[in-house]
Amino acid sequence: MLFRHLLPSLFFVCLVSRSPLLYGQSASDRLxxxxxxxxxxxxxxxxxSDAFIYDMKYATEDNFLKSKVYDCAACLLRLKTVKALVNANENFIKKGYRIKIFDCYRPLDIQKKMWTIVPNPKYVANPAKGSIHNRGGAVDITLVTLDGQEVEMGTSFDFFGQEAAHGYPFLDKKIMDNRKLLKKIMKKNGFVPFDSEWWHYSLSNASKDAVANTKWKCN
Incomplete structure (x- = not known):
C-alpha cells in the first residue's frame, strides 16, 4: 500500500497491508x-477483518458537507485501534450485530478541506489543532443486524441536533437501549464516547498520538 509523507512537521507513519483475517479470527491472533x-x-x-460493513460517507456527497472530500473509500487506523475495534465487533457479533463504519482515520489535508467548506468548530474540528480522526484513533459507527439492517439510533449520522447526544432523554426505549449497547461494548474495549454524537468513539489515550497526513492509494 502506498504512503506519502506530505508535511515534514508531521509524525511519519507507514501503511502496512496484510492478508485478511479469517471471519471470527481475533485481532490478537493476527498480532x-x-x-x-x-x-x-x-x-x-x-x-x-472481513466482518465489518462500510458506508464511508465522506467518499460520497451523502454527508452534511454535501461534498465528496475523499478520492476513494478506505478505513485506515492505527494498529492498536484496529485491534480494539475488531475485538469490539466480535462482541457485537455474539449478540447478533455488526459494526457499520462511516469514517475512520482522516488525513490532515482532508480536515483542512472540510474546514474550508464549513469553518465552524461546532461541526468540524479546526485543523490547526487536529482531531482524533486525524490521529488514527477515532471511528464513526453504528450497528447493523447480521443481515445488514441498520439498528435504529434516533438520528442519522452527522445529525447535529440535541437528539444525537448520548444524554438526550426523549427517545423511545428501544433506541436508548441500542445506544446503550453500542456504548457499553465500545467502552469495554477501550473506546471513549463523544457526548454530543452517539456515533463517534475514540480509543482511550489516542489524543497523545501525532496528527498525520498519510494518504492511501486509490485504484
Whole structure:
C-alpha cells in the first residue's frame, strides 16, 4: 500500500497491508504474526477483518458537507485501534450485530478541506489543532443486524441536533437501549464516547498520538 509523507512537521507513519483475517479470527491472533508492527502503525482495517460493513460517507456527497472530500473509500487506523475495534465487533457479533463504519482515520489535508467548506468548530474540528480522526484513533459507527439492517439510533449520522447526544432523554426505549449497547461494548474495549454524537468513539489515550497526513492509494 502506498504512503506519502506530505508535511515534514508531521509524525511519519507507514501503511502496512496484510492478508485478511479469517471471519471470527481475533485481532490478537493476527498480532502473533504481526509482532514486528508497532501499535501506532497505520493499517487498513479490511486487512484484519472481513466482518465489518462500510458506508464511508465522506467518499460520497451523502454527508452534511454535501461534498465528496475523499478520492476513494478506505478505513485506515492505527494498529492498536484496529485491534480494539475488531475485538469490539466480535462482541457485537455474539449478540447478533455488526459494526457499520462511516469514517475512520482522516488525513490532515482532508480536515483542512472540510474546514474550508464549513469553518465552524461546532461541526468540524479546526485543523490547526487536529482531531482524533486525524490521529488514527477515532471511528464513526453504528450497528447493523447480521443481515445488514441498520439498528435504529434516533438520528442519522452527522445529525447535529440535541437528539444525537448520548444524554438526550426523549427517545423511545428501544433506541436508548441500542445506544446503550453500542456504548457499553465500545467502552469495554477501550473506546471513549463523544457526548454530543452517539456515533463517534475514540480509543482511550489516542489524543497523545501525532496528527498525520498519510494518504492511501486509490485504484
Amino acid at each position: 502473533v504474526t504481526d509482532a514486528t508492527i508497532t501499535d501506532t502503525t497505520f493499517v487498513d482495517l479490511s486487512d484484519y
